[in-house]
Amino acid sequence: MGLDWASIELKWQKRWAEAKIFESDPDPKRDKYFVTVAYPYPNSPQHIGHGRTYTLADVHARYMRMKGFNVLFPMAFHYTGTPILAMSKRIREGDKELIETFKSIYGVPEDKLKEFVEPINIARYFHEEIKRGMIRMGYSIDWRREFTTIDPQYSQFIRWQFSKLREGGYITQGSHPVGWCPKCGNPVGQHDTKGDVEPEIERFIVIKFKLSNEEAVLPTATLRPETVFGVTNIWVNPEVEYVKVSVEGEHWIISPQAADKLRYIKEKVEVLEKISGSSLIGKIAENPVNGERILVLPARFVDPDNATGVVMSVPGHAPYDYIALEDLKSREDEIKKFGLNVEEVKSIEPISIITVPEYSDIPAADLISKLGITGQLDPKLEKATRTLYMHEYQFGKMKENTDKYSGLTVAEARERITEDLIDSGLGDVMYELANKPIFCRCGAKVVVKIFKDQWFIDYGKPEWKDLARECIKKMEILPPEMRKEFWNVVDWLHEKACARRSGLGTKLPWDERWIIESLSDSVIYMAYYTIAKIINQYKVPAENLTPRVFDYIFLGKGDLKEVSADSGIDEEILRKMREEFIYFYPLDSRHSGRDLVPNHLTFMIFIHTAIFPKDLWPRQIVVNGSVLMEGQKMSKSLGNIIPLVKGISMFGADALRLTVLGTADLLQDVDFSFSVAKSMRERLEKLYDFVCKVASMKTGGCERIDHMARWMLSRLQRHIAEATEAMDKLMVRRAINTALYLIDRDLQWYLHRIRVDAKSEDIPPNAVPIVRKVLDAQVRMLAPATPHICEELWEILGGEGFVSTTSWPVPDKNLIDDEAEELEAYLINCIEDAQNIIKVLKKVPKKVIYYTASTWKWKVYTKLLTESLKGKLEVSNAIKLAKESIGKLDRQITDFVKKMVDELNRIPVESKERRIKFDWKKEKEFLEENLDFIAKELNAEVEVYGEEDPAIYDPERRAHLARPFRPAIYIEH
RNA sequence: GCGGGGGUGUCCGAGUCAGGUCAAAGGAGACAGGCUUAGGACCUGUUGGCGUAGGCCUGCGUGGGUUCAAAUCCCACCCCCCGCACCA
Incomplete structure (x- = not known):
């Protein structure tokens, strides 16, 4: 079966367009x-x-x-x-x-x-x-x-x-490092790279160690410039060939790869000569911050492809350096091979410059022994480095041997030293791809380039931030x-590049070489x-x-x-x-x-x-x-991307709308699944069938407003209020849940209740107007979420014009009926209680007898209820009040009061307020009116007595257990 | 690291803002029954533990606290997911 969704959708889309609504x-x-x-x-x-x-x-x-x-x-x-x-x-x-x-x-x-x-x-x-x-x-x-x-x-x-x-004044111009394809001559973003890798740019600080007696520097690259005070030596890789290059007039000794990279970062880079790594070993350089004499030593872990290919050694605070140094010290042959002085090398000790809680003076050593690292090519070194890097950054403080930075946190010191080094010309900056190698789609290797004279929107401007706030x-x-x-x-927003050299878009009005991003x-x-x-x-x-x-x-x-x-x-x-x-x-x-x-x-x-x-x-x-x-991220590689139009033809637009809106709160991820979408469609089809059925039914002559009608309309007003409140906050899921499921649940109960006399499944004619009222509101409330089917239903129900342009329902306070709702809740409780007992008894009941509470109990209860609304009830006070209201006191009364105090202190104020309005004389009357229904639900004969009824049938002496809102029950089997 | 979201029963997932009727909606799965030649679909019931009377016990990441009362409020901790840009 099922509806012809496509034609309903097209029909209304066409009509909307024609009516230009x-x-x-x-x-x-x-x-x-x-x-x-x-x-x-x-x-x-x-x-x-x-x-x-x-x-x-x-x-x-x-x-x-x-x-x-x-x-x-x-x-x-x-x-x-x-x-x-x-x-x-x-x-x-x-x-x-x-x-x-x-x-x-x-x-x-x-x-x-x-x-x-x-x-x-x-x-x-x-x-x-x-x-x-x-x-x-x-x-x-x-x-x-x-x-x-x-x-x-x-x-x-x-x-x-x-x-x-x-x-x-919101536009600035400046230079900025970007991922760059040398072949295409363009910056590369994620979509330009093979495998869609986003180039991540890491900023190294280059610290220049001047070589003694030579017009050249060894530019060491580091992420932790503050550790320059702990440098004991410099590492170069003896198996690598280095080059001497002129960088904007200064002579740097770096790896050839580094020289290549520098071309994209520096103005003038010129290779002067090749120098073997081993020939650098044993040279002396000067630490720019304190003038210390620093020896150049060999280390194989030094990667010529990373930054400058020259590393400053801080064995106290860098696990790699520590282990490399220990390694070298233990191998006299190696020391001798490079013509180094054994005593001198062996005398090099780590320098401690940072204190970190829970670490010794030489934190690098701590981690090496903790992780059981044995050699300088051990992969665990990576982890050790990261851990120490993080701990020192977070908790570390600079020691007194760090000159003017002493006492600062590592984070502060790093910032200040970087600034000072660069300002004084003793340091520089170099960029490196953190996730290299990355390849452009054209096949070329991506590099980091300083993009010159880039235009920015300066979101970092403080006054502007204030306006935004x-x-x-x-x-x-x-x-x-x-x-x-x-x-x-x-807070963290800063300059944002706002123009680029390629792509579709508008040219910058003042500089037409650029296209606005x-x-x-x-x-x-x-x-x-x-x-x-x-x-x-x-x-x-x-x-x-x-x-x-x-x-x-x-x-x-x-x-x-x-x-x-x-x-x-x-x-x-x-x-x-x-x-x-x-x-x-x-x-x-x-x-x-x-x-x-x-x-x-x-x-x-x-x-x-x-x-x-x-x-x-x-x-x-x-x-x-x-x-x-279906619980997974949508992606091309998983092949689980469903185009919207395909979804529409599979489930229909309305079911699709319902699925993406009705299954998760605003901020949460919706987990789309075929079965949910299908059940949404079926749910709507059920609604359609029901509306058709109701629309075709004759309305009964007299619209008698009985208990159940009052209950249904009261519930409806609450649901309207709830859905409206939810929609105002765009909690669409909640609104849909209310309009579709909660109303329906009550409607089903309503139909279940009023069918008690009718043999057939049909709705009694006098209930049809009530049902139509419910459906009218329901269709309006669902119209924003599922507009096509709602237009169709609106038409079937004889609504005027389009439901899309009709009004959203407004709850009618006059139809809120606390008593009807309280009575109905009471009835359900009575039935559930009996069912609960039957379940424990594990017997088929013949007769179920309810005993409603006596007058004095109601009197006391009402008194206590009134009192409990004023504040917390105390047993002693409650007993006093009970005595006042009925003029006597005995064991039965005090037991009752104790129980009631306990109960009243537990129920919410709102339900107390409803109960206080309740006319208790209706209790027994109401049960009697609904005997048939209860009997049907329990599948047994049902009788009701008042606790004080002279003609009471109470063989098991249960009647005295009766409490207000909770009749005693006896079950005969 | 910084910032944001989140941890609920066998599983998925509501409830948390406005503490109480929450052993905790709704699904799924499982079990039992109905229907059926059988399967599927559908319907009914059960699905934390105990209980021959509507009750009790345990329980919502972990540990504390506030309260007559905590899945819900406060504090600390653990774990998972997402973002941190020049890319729409």
Whole structure:
């Protein structure tokens, strides 16, 4: 069986489009609500994971629309960036893996694939594919405002943005190390490398040890410059050939590999001559910080491919150095071989310069013996080094033999020494890839290059950070846990490169060699949506969109007539654009995945504060987690990426929407699974069947409001309130859970209860109006999440217009009926108690007898209940109160009071407040009214007596156990 | 390291913000029964321990604390996942 989902979806998508209900224009009579979501990068089709963020934004838009707002929810496409470029290059080169991905996972047709050699064709293809998917998911987007980030008009907008930033002093220029492909002549990111490795750049401090009697230095490279005070010798690898190079006029002796690398870092690097490593052994150098005489010694662990290939030896605090030194000292032949003085070498002892808690003076030695390291090529040395590095950095203090750094923490000392060394020319900086080797897709080995005169947006500016903080303070951030994270990001954010040399995008207005990078041209485009409609409509030429035009529209600067004359844009069009912007801005809610928090979302905040006045800053950010596929991360290599359109054809758009929204809280990862999606679809089909059934039923003439009707309607109001509260915080999962499952559970109970007299499974006619009320609310509440099926159900139920534009239900306080709910809870308890006893008895019951509590018990109970609302009950006081209210006291009474005090001190205030309103005389009456139902549930005969009933049947003397809200029970078997 | 999220029963996973009716929703699996030629699907029941009366004991990463009362609040510790940029 099952529904024809596809035709229902198409039907409503078509009707929505025809009725243009999602096209929003300024309407001064209505409040606006502006929702955006980070636009997609069209280098692949969207998959189920992307679907989550967009669906959430759509649900939000739909919810606000039902709340009566004039909602604007637009969409655009982010063509800017290099990955598309890299992809087309790979296609051109016939990359089998990528072609296979496109063909089999993404389903790109052969003829289209051929066009992918042009980057723009990749973008155009996936743009259309993604857009189709969005329409098929039922997103309520105003498509009139669509654009791409390489539209010339948009480029004008971005140029305006950058001019503003530059005017505001937010742009700086400087040099920066980047991963670099020497062959392509471009910086490389993760997507440019073989195996998608992100180049990690490590910063070494080079400390220059001048050789005695020579015009050359041995530049040792280290990550721990503060240990220079503990240097006992220098290590070079005797089996390696070194070179003497001129580095900006200074002579360095380094490995040839280091010389190659330096070319990308230093201005002038020239190799002068080759020098064998062994010939360096025995030379004397001078420690630049204290003038100590330092001997050059041999060590095979020295890697010529790492940094300079020259290492300063700090045996006290570096396990490698310690073991190498011990090694050498124990081998006289080796010492002699290099012509060294045995006594001199043997006299070298580690120097202790740092104190670390729980370590001796020579921490390196501690770790060596602890880990049982035996030689200088032992792999455990790596671990020892890391451990010590971490401990000293965290807990270490500089000793008194470290000159002006003594007493500082290691962390402080490192910073200060680095600065001092570089300032004095005794030190320098060298970069190295931490995760080398890395290869560019073209095959060349990636190096580190200082990228000259790079343009930056200076997110490190303190005054700017203050503005950003102010914006965050005023903003709503959902879920609230994320606020802290934004706060931290602002703290550590610094200069961010904002332009690059290749890729699609907009050229920097003042330096056209550069293309504005994609995280920098996507920060205030929400403003552009407001005018994109008009630009598209009137086909406003890009060249007319001058900076003065944007100043006028977005900042209200200048005079309409003048701006019109100056730009050549009609006054009317200009005025309209200004109107749209003023009406829809600021942005009310921005949605994205949590991966964009440390970059895009924070940049958006920064740039808004730099360009717009405070009343136009964004008002809310909503962050959601990602989607796993059957418990695993989605990835191409696992082949578990399901394109969204495929998901739609498998489960239907609504079931898919429900699955990505209803199975995890905002921040948590959704674990998508086929079985869940399938059960969601089945759940919706069940709802459909039920609605059809109810819609076809005759409504009973009299709409008698009996106990169960009151109960059902009361429960419904609570669920509406709960779902509304949840939606307001975008806790969509909770809202769905309430609207779909909790309401249904109560509805099932309601139907179960009222069917007691009816033989058939049909709903009694007088209950139909109640059921319809429930369904009406349920369909409205589900409409944002599952719009297609809800439109269908809305139509079946005879609703007016579209459910998408009808109102969200409002709980009716007058229908809240505490008594009905209390009575019903009471009944369920009575049944469960009896069932519990039957279970323990392990007998089939013949007759179940309930005894309700006597008048005096109720009197005392009511008294104690009143008293307990004032504060904690004490047994002694309670006994006094009991005596007052019934005028006597005996063992039975005190036992009862003790029990009640215990119970009353345990139940929540809310239920006490409900109970205090309860008319206890109804207890027995209510049980009697429901005898048939209880009998059916327990599958036994049921009788009810009052504890004081003269005609009581109580063979086992159980009646005296009766308590208010808890009748005594006797079960005959 | 810094920052963020998280550790719940056989497993997955709610509950934690607003402490109490929480032995802890909902699934899955397992077991028993119904249906069926059989399997599947479906339905009913059981699924921490003890108990011939609605009860008791143990229990929500570990250890403390606050409280009449803690899965929920506070402190410390252990473990897992994610981010730390020039990449969308």
